[in-house]
Amino acid sequence: MIATGHAKTYPDIWRRFSPLESAVRFFWFVIVIFVAVWSLRNLDITWVYFLDAHIQAGDLLTRMFPPDWGHTGKILAPLLETIHIATLGSIVTFVISIPLAFLSARNTTPNWATWFIGRFILVSSRSINTVVWALIFVAIFGPGAMAGIWAITFRSIGFMGKLIAEAIEEVDEGAVEAIEATGASRLQVLLIGVLPQVLPVILGTTIYRWDINIRESTVLGFVGAGGIGIELYSSINLFLWPEVAVMLFAILGVVVISEFVSATARQRIT
Amino acid sequence: MSPPATTPVAYPRVWKNPPVFLTNPALRYGFWLAVGFYLFWSTGSLDIDWARAARGLPRAGDMLARMFPPDFSRSELLIRGIIESLQMAFAASFIGMIVAIPIGLAAATNLAPKPIYLAARGIIVLSRTFHEVIIAIFFVKIVGFGPLAGLLTLIVASVSFISKMIAEDVENMNMGQIEAIKATGASFTKLLVYAVQPQILPRYLGVCIYRLDANIRHSTVVGIVGAGGIGMTLSATFKRYDYDFSLAILLTIIALVFIGEIFSTWIRSRLR
Amino acid sequence: MAMLEITDLIKEYPGGLRALDGVSLTVSEPQVVAVIGSSGAGKSTLIRCINRLVEPTSGSIKLGGQELTSLNRRALRGARSRIGMIFQEYNLVERLTVMENVLSGRLGAVSFWQAFRRNYPADDVAAAFELLDRVGLEGRHDTRADALSGGQRQRVGIARALMQKPDLLLVDEPTASLDPKTSRQIMRLIVELAHERDTPALVNIHDVALAQASSDRVIALKDGRMVFDGAPDGLTPDVLNDIYGEEDWNATIRKGDDDDDDNDNTGKSTLNIAGIIGRAVIAE
Numbered sequence: 129m130i131a132t133g134h135a136k137t138y139p140d141i142w143r144r145f146s147p148l149e150s151a152v153r154f155f156w157f158v159i160v161i162f163v164a165v166w167s168l169r170n171l172d173i174t175w176v177y178f179l180d181a182h183i184q185a186g187d188l189l190t191r192m193f194p195p196d197w198g199h200t201g202k203i204l205a206p207l208l209e210t211i212h213i214a215t216l217g218s219i220v221t222f223v224i225s226i227p228l229a230f231l232s233a234r235n236t237t238p239n240w241a242t243w244f245i246g247r248f249i250l251v252s253s254r255s256i257n258t259v260v261w262a263l264i265f266v267a268i269f270g271p272g273a274m275a276g277i278w279a280i281t282f283r284s285i286g287f288m289g290k291l292i293a294e295a296i297e298e299v300d301e302g303a304v305e306a307i308e309a310t311g312a313s314r315l316q317v318l319l320i321g322v323l324p325q326v327l328p329v330i331l332g333t334t335i336y337r338w339d340i341n342i343r344e345s346t347v348l349g350f351v352g353a354g355g356i357g358i359e360l361y362s363s364i365n366l367f368l369w370p371e372v373a374v375m376l377f378a379i380l381g382v383v384v385i386s387e388f389v390s391a392t393a394r395q396r397i398t
Numbered sequence: 399m400s401p402p403a404t405t406p407v408a409y410p411r412v413w414k415n416p417p418v419f420l421t422n423p424a425l426r427y428g429f430w431l432a433v434g435f436y437l438f439w440s441t442g443s444l445d446i447d448w449a450r451a452a453r454g455l456p457r458a459g460d461m462l463a464r465m466f467p468p469d470f471s472r473s474e475l476l477i478r479g480i481i482e483s484l485q486m487a488f489a490a491s492f493i494g495m496i497v498a499i500p501i502g503l504a505a506a507t508n509l510a511p512k513p514i515y516l517a518a519r520g521i522i523v524l525s526r527t528f529h530e531v532i533i534a535i536f537f538v539k540i541v542g543f544g545p546l547a548g549l550l551t552l553i554v555a556s557v558s559f560i561s562k563m564i565a566e567d568v569e570n571m572n573m574g575q576i577e578a579i580k581a582t583g584a585s586f587t588k589l590l591v592y593a594v595q596p597q598i599l600p601r602y603l604g605v606c607i608y609r610l611d612a613n614i615r616h617s618t619v620v621g622i623v624g625a626g627g628i629g630m631t632l633s634a635t636f637k638r639y640d641y642d643f644s645l646a647i648l649l650t651i652i653a654l655v656f657i658g659e660i661f662s663t664w665i666r667s668r669l670r
Numbered sequence: 671m672a673m674l675e676i677t678d679l680i681k682e683y684p685g686g687l688r689a690l691d692g693v694s695l696t697v698s699e700p701q702v703v704a705v706i707g708s709s710g711a712g713k714s715t716l717i718r719c720i721n722r723l724v725e726p727t728s729g730s731i732k733l734g735g736q737e738l739t740s741l742n743r744r745a746l747r748g749a750r751s752r753i754g755m756i757f758q759e760y761n762l763v764e765r766l767t768v769m770e771n772v773l774s775g776r777l778g779a780v781s782f783w784q785a786f787r788r789n790y791p792a793d794d795v796a797a798a799f800e801l802l803d804r805v806g807l808e809g810r811h812d813t814r815a816d817a818l819s820g821g822q823r824q825r826v827g828i829a830r831a832l833m834q835k836p837d838l839l840l841v842d843e844p845t846a847s848l849d850p851k852t853s854r855q856i857m858r859l860i861v862e863l864a865h866e867r868d869t870p871a872l873v874n875i876h877d878v879a880l881a882q883a884s885s886d887r888v889i890a891l892k893d894g895r896m897v898f899d900g901a902p903d904g905l906t907p908d909v910l911n912d913i914y915g916e917e918d919w920n921a922t923i924r925k926g927d928d929d930d931d932d933n934d935n936t937g938k939s940t941l942n943i944a945g946i947i948g949r950a951v952i953a954e
Contacts, residue, residue, distance in 0.1 A: 164492035167485035171549065171626075177541040184540040212440040219437075255655035256648060257619040259531060260629075263636045267461060269454040273444040306761035306827075309721055310834060311751025311778030316785050320774050324765045347531040350623060351633070354444070364535055376528070383527045409799035411792035413769055416812045 188369065195377065196370035203359060207378055210355035211386075213273055213348065214341035217280025222334045225285045229292035235304075236296055236318060250293070253286025258344045262353035273354035280341050280348075287340075288333050295329035296322060328397050335397075339390035346379050461641055468649055469642035479621075479628035480650060486548045486620075486627055487613035494556025494613075495606040501557060502564025503590070509568060518561070525558035534620040545626030552613050552620070559612070563605040567598040604666045611662040618651050672698040672732070673870050674720075674838055679729035681715050681894075689715040690726070691894035700868040702861050704875050704885035704902070708914050711891040713874040717840045720872070721753045722746060734837055751778025754831030754869075756860065758843035760823040762815040762830075769811040771826050772798045775833025794833070801829040805859060821852035825859070832863060839864055839871035846876055853877070857884050878910065 145153065230236045232246030261282045265275035299322055307321035349357020356375060363371045420426040470476070504510045505518035525533070533554055537547035571594065579593040621629025628647060635644040674697040681690040689712045697703060705713050718724035720731055722738065731738045738749055754775070762771045776794050777785055784790065790798075802811055805825040815823060824844060831839060841860060845853035857875075861884045864871040875881045881888055882902040890898035890913045898909055907919040 160492065163488050167489040167492075171482065171485050171489065171545045173544065173546045173549070174542075175546075178546060181541050188536070188540060209444060212444055215436075216440060216444075251656055252652055255615065255652040257615065259619050259622055260632065260648070260651075263622070263633060264461075267636060267639075267641075268458045270447060270450040272446055272450075274446045274451045274454075300761075300764070302757060302759050302761035303763045305723055306755065306757055306830070307763070307774060307777065309723060309750055309753070309755040309840075310775050310830070311747045311749070311753075312774070312785075313747060313777075313782065315782050316777045319782065319785055320766070320770075320777060321763060324763050327765065343527070343529050347529045350531055350535070360532070361535070364539065376532075379532075380524075380527050384523075409796040409803070411796045413773075413790075413795045413798070413811070415767060415770060415788050 191367075191369040192373035194370065195373035196368075197374060199371045199374045200378075203356060203375055203378055206349075206356040206359050207382060209273055210345045210348075210357075211342065211382065213276040213280060213353075213355050214338060214345040214386075217277045217284060217345070218334060218338040218341055220277065220281045221284040221288055221337065222330075224281065225288040225292060226330060228285060228289040229296060230318060230322075232289055233293040233296035235299075235301075236322060246289075246293075250286045250289045253282055253284075254290065255286075256283070258283040259347060259351060262348050262351045266352045271352035271354075276345060276348040276353035276355055279353055280345060283344070284337050284341060288330075288337055291333045292326060292330055295326040299325040331397050332394050335390050335393045339386050342386040343383055346383075464639070464641040465645040467642065468646040470646045472643060475631060476628075476647060476650060479631040479647075480654065482545055483617040483621075483627035483629070484614065484654075486545055486552055487610060487617040490549055490552030490556055490617075491606065491610040491613050494553050494609065495560055495602075497553070498557045498560035498564060502561035503568065503594075505561060505565035506568035508571070508573070509594075518565075522558050522562050522565075525554050526562070530555050530616050530620060531623055534625040535623045538624045543624040543626075548617065548620040548625035548627055551625055552616060555616065556609050556613060559609055560602075560605055564598065564602060567601050568594060571597050600669055603669055607662045607665050607669075611658050614658045615655055618654075672696045673700070673734060674872075675730075675732040676720070677730040677732075679716070679719060679731065680727045681712075681719055681724065682727045688894050690719065690729075693729075693891070693894070693896050695889065695896065695899070697870045697872075700864070700870045701886035702864050702871045702873060702884065704873050704881035704888045705891065706875060706878060706881050706888060706913065707891035712894040713891055714842055715894075716891065717755075717842050717872060717874055720838070720840060721750050721755060747778060751834055752837045754834045754836035754839045756824070756827050756831050756839065756841040756844050758846045760820070760827045760847075762823055762826055764814075764816040766815060767811065768802065768807060768813050768815060768818070768826050769798060771815055772802060772811075772829045772833055775830040778834070798829070798833060801832055804863070805829050820848050821856060824848065824852075824856050828856075828860060828863065832867070836869060839869050839873075841871055841873040843874050843876060845880070853880065861885075878905065 143150075228246060228249060231242050232250055234243060237243040237246060258279050262275060262279035265278045265282075269275045269278070303325065304317060304321040307317045312320065345355050345357075346360075347357045349355045349359070350361045352358065356379065360372065360375045360379075363375065417423075417426060420429055501518050501521060504514045505522055507515055510518065530551055534547060534551040537550045541547050541550065575597065576589065576593045579589055584592060617627050617629075618632070619629050621627040621631070622633045624630065628651065632644060632647045632651075635641070635647065674695070676693060676695040679690050679693045680688070682688050691712075693712070693716060695703075705716065707713050715724055719726040720733075720738070722741075726739055729739070733749065733753070736749065738746070741749055763774070766774075770788065773788070773790050773794060776790055779794075780790060799811070802808060805828055807822060807825050807829070810818070810822070815826060818826065827844075839860075844860060845856055848856060857873075857880055860871065860873065863869075873881075873885065882905055885902055888898065888900065888902050888905060889896055890909075892913055897913055898904070910919045911917070
């Protein structure tokens with residue numbers, strides 16, 4: 129603005145964005161719409177089925193009620209197995225993911241090759257869904273809880289390893305330097321200088337992952353890897369909807385309780 | 399230097415770090431006993447065919463041998479499946495991010511009246527509880543096999559995730575700004591555009607991008623119960639022991655997820 | 671034989687910055703050597719080159735006759751276990767207890783499993799309790815380090831360094847994060863302990879008055895070169911002008927530099943009171 133000492137002139141137009149900014153925003157907007165429309169149009173969807181979907185859904189719901197509560201006794205064992213798979217898988221994950229995280233953190237990995245291997249394991253583990261891991265382990269160990277535990281483990285190590293490695297990369301370097309200066313060996317530096325600093329993260333993510341794993345292990349049975357999913361899948365395929373309803377309520381209960389337990393436990397970690 | 403020998407009695411020669419957790423020794427030992435018992439009980443009660451599991455290692459070796467080299471020759475099938483998965487992910491993210499707005503606003507205590515709040519929270523809790531694959535199989539029963547079931551599944555998952563985030567952001571909003579805009583006499587919709595939207599928009603877009611990333615990952619699995627995408631092809635290869643093609647699909651999925659993650663990190667860093 | 675002998679030490683950081691440009695220094699008796707100089711003069715680099723937390727570019731460092739610059743990793747760990755170090759930011763492992771931090775000074779002497787099980791030799795445990803008593807933290811051994819005040823944390827840092835039964839103490843700005851009164855107490859403690867145990871100490875310090883009051887010898891660095899080496903009395907206004915640039919030094923030298931701008935989170939009024947107490951502490 130030019131201060132001339134005369135009466136100030138004010139602009140007549142005010143815009144939130146400059147023309148270029150508006151153009152860029154518009155461009156992104158168009159791209160998003162275009163991709164969405166392209167995706168929808170090209171999917172091989174028979175929209176006719178969609179028209180009576182609400183009728184089908186309503187029909188399904190009415191068939192579920194009243195739930196067959198007599199079935200409750202029969203699902204207790206598979207439900208327990210579901211929890212066992214999640215818990216044991218989380219324990220194995222806890223053991224594996226700690227060294228893996230040290231391997232994948234830039235400041236603790238021995239050299240670039242080990243760092244790359246660590247990162248590759250983390251990425252592969254996280255890219256492949258638990259159910260896909262279950263497919264693989266069912267092929268290896270045969271159907272059953274064993275495959276489920278390993279599926280849970282192989283998916284979880286990527287999740288936990290990544291979070292723990294991030295925590296390791298953010299530790300207080302001063303404390304690490306001080307331990308190095310005492311003449312401690314490399315392993316001792318990790319043990320005394322680094323591990324105590326990331327311990328809360330390790331415990332917190334383990335408990336958090338356990339809670340996620342409970343949910344994941346409910347569907348392992350769909351591919352034969354144990355737990356309540358086996359019964360659920362067969363009941364659905366046999367159209368035994370009242371039994372399905374009981375199992376859904378059971379899963380709802382277990383998931384809500386485990387979420388509560390996990391949240392309470394994580395709050396207590398200091 | 400003063401060697402410790404000059405003070406032989408004055409200072410304790412034994413030290414144990416105090417327990418960090420469960421300070422009561424009875425409780426602590428009880429806890430570890432319980433853990434030991436649980437491990438024993440749970441591994442014992444599991445329905446594991448140990449003889450079959452013992453054959454696992456050689457089988458794994460055999461499977462690996464069959465996996466290599468990965469077979470990319472049926473690339474047309476592979477690409478069609480991957481594109482279908484991607485389309486499901488894109489479309490579901492787009493619809494999800496729009497549908498999530500009203501539900502998210504309704505699930506915020508500081509904006510919505512109690513009954514609406516409870517209904518919205520109910521929807522979120524219910525859809526978050528059940529794994530995508532369970533939701534997918536119900537949609538398969540309702541609309542039949544194919545990508546429509548997968549699309550609907552991913553929409554449900556996206557809506558519950560994004561709307562929960564919106565609700566949290568709205569609840570953590572700076573209420574002073576809301577009051578200031580209210581004080582100008584603005585209506586509820588004007589309030590949304592002027593006081594709510596600027597506060598939550600960057601985070602909302604970030605969450606949507608994150609969800610797109612997650613949808614790409616999940617779109618590869620809903621096919622296992624028949625809900626479209628590459629997952630259908632993948633589970634078929636396992637049934638046919640067609641392991642070299644399985645590996646090709648798995649490697650493609652890993653690459654896809656990896657690229658998706660880089661893309662989403664890049665976009666989210668630009669949003670700030 | 672000289673306890674510490676540094677000859678023509680050069681450190682060039684990647685990018686061409688010469689932090690040390692031919693420093694030579696011999697310490698032949700157990701004395702407290704204050705290292706002064708403005709920020710960026712190379713004080714911290716000098717100290718870190720000695721235990722090779724920073725790798726020197728060239729030159730020689732001999733501790734008790736042993737050449738440190740050419741040691742391999744394993745031998746370097748042995749040498750480091752004989753050099754105690756005290757840091758500006760204390761650098762304790764915050765989530766461990768006081769005792770665990772103090773005993774970490776013995777890591778060079780115990781195995782991984784002993785460290786894992788916190789199973790230190792009885793002599794070390796007794797020595798640790800004695801040191802905690804000496805630095806004024808009796809009974810605090812089970813407190814977690816993050817529950818201590820700055821001054822108390824530095825006391826733990828001192829105990830950890832002395833736990834190593836070092837042949838040399840490296841002290842990097844021990845008081846720069848502390849208020850004036852605590853600074854003086856901590857400095858006095860370091861000097862007393864160094865003298866008690868006949869251990870030579872190299873102390874980086876910002877505060878000229880504190881350096882003069884507490885050291886046996888002062889060396890000054892400017893742009894990586896040594897520009898002064900002598901008794902604390904030798905620090906005349908002319909010399910200080912040479913080290914730091916023009917300033918009215920008489921006030922600093924006579925009254926003590928209490929308004930050091932490194933004092934963090936101390937209110938103005940408490941600063942003055944602490945300054946007065948600080949002078950009284952030195953004077954006693």
